[in-house]
Amino acid sequence: MTDLSTTYLGMHLRSPLIASAGPLTGNPAMWGRLEEAGAGAIVLPSLFEEQIEHDIFAAASAFDRSTDVSAEALTFFPDLDSIAAGPHRHLDLVEDAVERVDIPVIASINGTTPGGWVRYARSLESAGAAAIELNVYEMVTNPGLSAADVERRLIELVEEVRAEITVPLAVKLGPWFTSLGHLVVGLCAAGADGVVLFNRFYQPDIDVETLQMTPRLHLSSPGEVRLPLHWIGALRSTVDCSLAASTGVHTGDDLLKLLLVGADAVMATSSLLLRGPEHLAVMRDGLREWMLMHEYESVRQLQGAMSRANVPDPQAYDRLNYYQVLQSWTSPVRG
Amino acid sequence: MVERNVAAVDTTLANLHRVPLGSTVTSTTGRRRAVPVGSGSLPHGAFIERVTARMLAGEGDLLPVSALPPDGTFPTATSKVEKRTIAAEIPIWEADLCIDCGKCAIVCPHAAIRMKVYEPGSLAAGSVVKTKSFRSHDVPGMSLTIQVAPDDCTGCGLCVVACPAHDKSEVKRKSINMRPIADHLDAERAAWDEFDALTSVDTALFDPASVKTSQLRLPLFEFSGACAGCGETPYLKLLTQLFGDRLMIANATGCSSIFGANLPTTPYAVDEHGRGPAWSNSLFEDNAEFGLGIRLAYEAQQRGALGLMQSMTDVLDPELVTAVADGVGDVDDLGVRAQRERVAALDASLDRLDTAPAARLRGLTGALVGRTMWIVGGDGWAYDIGAGGLDHVLGSGRNVNILVLDTEVYSNTGGQASKATPRGAVAKFAAGGKGIAKKDLGLEAMTYGDVYVAHVALGASDVQTVKAMLEAAAYPGVSLIVAYSTCIAHGFDMSRSMTQQKAAVQSGHWPLYRYRPGGGEATHPFTLDSAEPSMPYAEFTASEARFSMLTRSNPERAAELLGIAEADVRGRWEYYRQLTDVERSAPAHAAVAHPDEDHAASLEDEP
Numbered sequence: 009m010t011d012l013s014t015t016y017l018g019m020h021l022r023s024p025l026i027a028s029a030g031p032l033t034g035n036p037a038m039w040g041r042l043e044e045a046g047a048g049a050i051v052l053p054s055l056f057e058e059q060i061e062h063d064i065f066a067a068a069s070a071f072d073r074s075t076d077v078s079a080e081a082l083t084f085f086p087d088l089d090s091i092a093a094g095p096h097r098h099l100d101l102v103e104d105a106v107e108r109v110d111i112p113v114i115a116s117i118n119g120t121t122p123g124g125w126v127r128y129a130r131s132l133e134s135a136g137a138a139a140i141e142l143n144v145y146e147m148v149t150n151p152g153l154s155a156a157d158v159e160r161r162l163i164e165l166v167e168e169v170r171a172e173i174t175v176p177l178a179v180k181l182g183p184w185f186t187s188l189g190h191l192v193v194g195l196c197a198a199g200a201d202g203v204v205l206f207n208r209f210y211q212p213d214i215d216v217e218t219l220q221m222t223p224r225l226h227l228s229s230p231g232e233v234r235l236p237l238h239w240i241g242a243l244r245s246t247v248d249c250s251l252a253a254s255t256g257v258h259t260g261d262d263l264l265k266l267l268l269v270g271a272d273a274v275m276a277t278s279s280l281l282l283r284g285p286e287h288l289a290v291m292r293d294g295l296r297e298w299m300l301m302h303e304y305e306s307v308r309q310l311q312g313a314m315s316r317a318n319v320p321d322p323q324a325y326d327r328l329n330y331y332q333v334l335q336s337w338t339s340p341v342r343g
Numbered sequence: 344m345v346e347r348n349v350a351a352v353d354t355t356l357a358n359l360h361r362v363p364l365g366s367t368v369t370s371t372t373g374r375r376r377a378v379p380v381g382s383g384s385l386p387h388g389a390f391i392e393r394v395t396a397r398m399l400a401g402e403g404d405l406l407p408v409s410a411l412p413p414d415g416t417f418p419t420a421t422s423k424v425e426k427r428t429i430a431a432e433i434p435i436w437e438a439d440l441c442i443d444c445g446k447c448a449i450v451c452p453h454a455a456i457r458m459k460v461y462e463p464g465s466l467a468a469g470s471v472v473k474t475k476s477f478r479s480h481d482v483p484g485m486s487l488t489i490q491v492a493p494d495d496c497t498g499c500g501l502c503v504v505a506c507p508a509h510d511k512s513e514v515k516r517k518s519i520n521m522r523p524i525a526d527h528l529d530a531e532r533a534a535w536d537e538f539d540a541l542t543s544v545d546t547a548l549f550d551p552a553s554v555k556t557s558q559l560r561l562p563l564f565e566f567s568g569a570c571a572g573c574g575e576t577p578y579l580k581l582l583t584q585l586f587g588d589r590l591m592i593a594n595a596t597g598c599s600s601i602f603g604a605n606l607p608t609t610p611y612a613v614d615e616h617g618r619g620p621a622w623s624n625s626l627f628e629d630n631a632e633f634g635l636g637i638r639l640a641y642e643a644q645q646r647g648a649l650g651l652m653q654s655m656t657d658v659l660d661p662e663l664v665t666a667v668a669d670g671v672g673d674v675d676d677l678g679v680r681a682q683r684e685r686v687a688a689l690d691a692s693l694d695r696l697d698t699a700p701a702a703r704l705r706g707l708t709g710a711l712v713g714r715t716m717w718i719v720g721g722d723g724w725a726y727d728i729g730a731g732g733l734d735h736v737l738g739s740g741r742n743v744n745i746l747v748l749d750t751e752v753y754s755n756t757g758g759q760a761s762k763a764t765p766r767g768a769v770a771k772f773a774a775g776g777k778g779i780a781k782k783d784l785g786l787e788a789m790t791y792g793d794v795y796v797a798h799v800a801l802g803a804s805d806v807q808t809v810k811a812m813l814e815a816a817a818y819p820g821v822s823l824i825v826a827y828s829t830c831i832a833h834g835f836d837m838s839r840s841m842t843q844q845k846a847a848v849q850s851g852h853w854p855l856y857r858y859r860p861g862g863g864e865a866t867h868p869f870t871l872d873s874a875e876p877s878m879p880y881a882e883f884t885a886s887e888a889r890f891s892m893l894t895r896s897n898p899e900r901a902a903e904l905l906g907i908a909e910a911d912v913r914g915r916w917e918y919y920r921q922l923t924d925v926e927r928s929a930p931a932h933a934a935v936a937h938p939d940e941d942h943a944a945s946l947e948d949e950p
Contacts, residue, residue: 063895066888066891067888067892067895070834070835070888070891070892071888073831073834073836073837074758074831074832074834077570077831078570080598080601080755080756080757081754081755081756081757081758082757083757083758084752084754084757084758084831084832084834085758085769085770085771085832085834085888085889085892086758086769086770086771086772086773086774087774097898219509219514
């Protein structure tokens with residue numbers, strides 16, 4: 009029997025495949041199907057501090073905007089005592105998920121203030137989350153902030169949250185750090201049990217007719233898996249904490265390759281949105297078939313087998329790869 | 344942070360000093376006059392200075408009863424003296440970017456941004472008015488100015504949102520941009536005064552059936568006390584631009600009656616000839632009948648005048664009598680203008696006659712000029728409290744037009760649910776979300792077959808709104824326009840008033856259509872003027888607090904009602920789509936006789 013189990017953030021998972029934060033994991037009707045399809049864990053959609061603040065502000069301003077503005081009518085809405093603005097609904101979602109599935113439920117936070125991150129991490133832990141994922145999503149557009157400032161802030165954030173919670177802690181990062189390895193080592197030293205590589209940034213688009221900025225969601229495409237593949241392989245032998253891959257995981261081969269370079273867990277979002285929760289089983293079965301064919305008994309056996317430290321030519325992870333790729337490219341356009 | 348706050352309080356206390364009041368006033372700045380200098384020279388100027396100004400100054404209680412008009416009629420065109428200067432930012436025009444579209448003016452709820460076309464040489468040397476050449480094939484070589492009335496603007500920003508013209512290299516710079524009033528007030532005041540005095544080209548030369556040309560016409564509804572960003576007032580303003588000098592309005596109680604005649608000033612205004620809408624307010628429950636009565640009285644006066652005139656052909660110019668009789672049905676600009684000239688000639692003839700019939704006819708000749716009757720009110724009136732009377736008028740076959748300013752809630756009394764309130768919206772008396780669907784008033788009116796019906800939303804299609812008003816006025820029977828009117832009771836930032844109207848249409852919440860009864864021949868009277876819904880209904884409802892607060896207070900019920908409401912929207916669209924295929928030979932109202940007309944008072948027989 010092939011052993012698919014893995015250890016992620018110190019937690020024993022029956023499978024390295026995790027359904028990552030997204031609309032699918034926010035839908036309670038999908039939880040059972042994800043579990044059935046073999047998910048090792050699920051990450052619930054992020055609790056956005058910004059959204060909670062916005063909701064509270066929106067609820068208050070909807071009343072305030074129209075209150076006491078006219079002598080004819082002092083208010084325009086009924087008094088609603090039970091307007092629920094705040095994180096309650098999200099916390100209810102966590103509690104509900106913990107109750108309904110047997111696999112670990114990981115809660116995700118996207119904060120905007122130091123106090124917010126800490127407060128919501130505590131609340132999510134109390135709600136029963138098996139682990140907390142800090143979904144760090146920030147576009148640093150302020151030229152007054154140096155790369156070191158940004159990294160220091162992240163490390164302080166992890167220290168603050170770590171001091172407040174006892175469950176495992178992961179940090180989900182974007183790919184654009186000047187020295188990612190240095191940062192990951194720092195985050196783990198500060199108390200993170202692992203990092204998730206990578207966050208998906210949703211850059212705005214432009215409507216060329218109206219000349220307006222438009223938010224547009226692009227799901228990941230299969231080729232994008234090579235970014236986490238490269239980084240996890242490069243970092244595996246230099247960091248001790250867990251490494252999870254996210255972005256571009258669409259096939260059993262993607263899953264396999266990420267495990268080979270050293271991922272402790274592999275997260276999928278876009279492919280599940282496109283093909284449904286059952287696609288987890290397709291990827292799992294693909295992995296299992298390969299393992300059988302190649303006589304691997306456990307995931308642990310193959311994890312990191314092709315990390316930078318374990319390949320004959322580690323330069324493939326370094327600059328040489330760049331040169332080789334450029335040299336080997338043959339343009340279809342001929343002069 | 345707390346320590347810093349405490350320190351701030353302590354420092355403030357340590358620096359509190361008593362300021363001794365002197366025994367004499369040394370300030371050279373006085374209180375602003377209640378009305379601007381020169382108000383006395385306006386029409387009714389004496390009244391404005393004697394009564395209006397005192398009331399504006401908060402001294403109304405000091406006025407003797409004898410100062411007030413004994414018959415309850417108040418002078419119109421007085422909101423222009425109530426310079427409130429409430430905007431923090433006002434729109435400033437960048438002439439080089441302007442494309443002359445008129446969208447800023449048509450959406451303005453307060454007629455505070457206007458466009459005027461004039462002879463290029465009209466501006467005096469040293470003029471502070473910004474100007475550009477006007478693009479027009481019909482009347483080439485003219486100049487155009489877009490000008491804000493800085494003291495009358497409420498700063499809602501709708502005009503800037505509506506402006507489609509922007510700098511090619513700096514997209515955020517539009518042809519109008521909100522700027523701090525303090526930096527621009529003096530210059531814009533001077534420019535407004537100059538602009539106001541500029542002589543416009545004859546706007547009757549332009550076909551009014553476009554946004555651009557409709558906005559060249561003088562609004563005769565201006566500077567009302569409606570909320571900033573009001574969704575109702577742009578319709579009324581447009582109505583006065585299209586028909587202002589021959590417009591009669593019966594107004595149901597509600598927001599439109601409050602901002603329509605809120606003492607001490609009146610937003611209904613007059614043109615350079617002193618002509619403007621005649622307006623009166625009735626009770627909530629009988630406004631439709633009230634308006635029908637005004638129409639019937641006008642028709643009776645007209646019949647009486649025609650009868651008297653035709654009985655006097657021995658003393659009047661027979662050709663003039665024939666021409667006047669032929670012109671009573673003209674309701675377009677040039678037709679009305681020509682008829683006024685003929686009636687003036689008739690009046691001059693009558694003034695030379697010293698007979699009782701001549702004197703009676705002289706008192707009725709005004710009714711020989713075409714007028715357009717509009718019955719106006721909100722959804723509380725039309726859907727609920729005045730519904731029985733409205734139905735009576737819809738079934739009357741008379742030449743009246745009905746404009747329903749549908750905010751989908753009782754706005755003026757503070758947001759109570761009406762039968763126009765959509766399913767899933769929260770309102771007073773429907774705190775748990777309204778469970779019943781909105782009544783389809785337009786569909787109800789269509790059952791008569793001979794009622795013109797239009798469903799409009801200015802923010803979604805301004806040109807359809809203009810067309811509908813012109814078609815309704817031209818239709819000789821009953822016309823009903825149901826106009827989607829955004830309101831502070833919807834719970835969103837009112838600078839998005841017009842974009843929310845667009846979202847209402849795109850989501851299928853408010854389909855645009857016109858039902859134009861044909862004559863005896865079979866036609867396809869129903870036209871859909873908006874495209875199939877392209878925005879998820881949930882996206883629309885999430886953007887307005889009236890829906891989204893239910894999601895917060897009772898998410899399960901919100902989800903249940905949203906599901907049903909989504910089905911409502913799809914079902915209604917499908918039904919309307921099928922209506923476009925329906926062939927119907929509705930009786931054109933013009934062909935229907937009114938048996939009671941013979942019974943109507945024949946004024947020539949009056950003692």
